Amino acid sequence: MTKLNQIIAIEKSVKNKAAKSLGDAGRELNKAPLLSGISRNYQPKDEEGEQLPPESTKVKRRVEDQLSEVADSMTRLFDVVATKDRSNALATADVTVDGEVLLEDVPVTYLLFLEKQLAELQTFVKGLPVLDEGESWFFNESANCFATEPVKTVRTKKVPRNHVKAEATEEHPAQVEVYYEDIPVGYWTTIKFSGSAPAKRVATLTARLEKLQHAVKFAREEANGAEVVDQQVGAKVFDYLLGD
Secondary structure, X not given: OOOHHHHHHHHHHHHHHHHHHHHHHHHHHOOHHHHEEXXXXXXXXXXXXXXXXXXXXXXXXXXXXXHHHHHHHHHHHHHHHHHHHHHHOOOEEEEEEOOEEEEEEEEHHHHHHHHHHHHHHHHHHHOOOEOOOOOOEEEEOOXXXXXXXXXXXXXXXXXXXXXXXXXXXXXXXXXXXXXXXXEEEEEEEEEEEEOOEOHHHHHHHHHHHHHHHHHHHHXXXXXXXXXXXXXXXXXXXXXXXXXX
């Protein structure tokens, strides 16, 4: 059985790892180019048209992937601190959300810790990149990210044309003016990709966090006391926060 002094010994390193994971995820998701992708294929208008290679950029970062990485590291942190606090504290209470007990017999010291962590998570979630509402998005299974419908655009090429301003006479040559006309020569088919999250998904996460924060504060006020052993509560918290 794990001893309290062992939990205390690893607590700082687990906290540092979780904080680094949360900070790294936030910085990665603020890099817009990593969340964006595109696929463009060119088709000339006819067989003699210019051939152009396709262009593509893959999505390198996805909101859900970063959420999972943060959840993994913070789950371990939640469990370590819960075990330490339960071993030291007598004051406990249930955390109840919508009439259902999410966490049972939580120590006051851990409730204080949970409040702080949820506040940091709330800041992180509020900063999550959201899909551009000006586009219509659907989830592309093959690309494992969101994508738009293909959009076809025309590629044109400037072709010189002659405009005879004055016909030639016996005394003067013809007056010719050269102008350029845009002639369609091919078509681009463009699909936009994004690793951002739908606005509804971020709003749901924010609402769940706020509801859980209220429940934790209420539990802290109501806590009385209980003696507990090793705890594994992190998975329950993130199953709720990140659940479908």
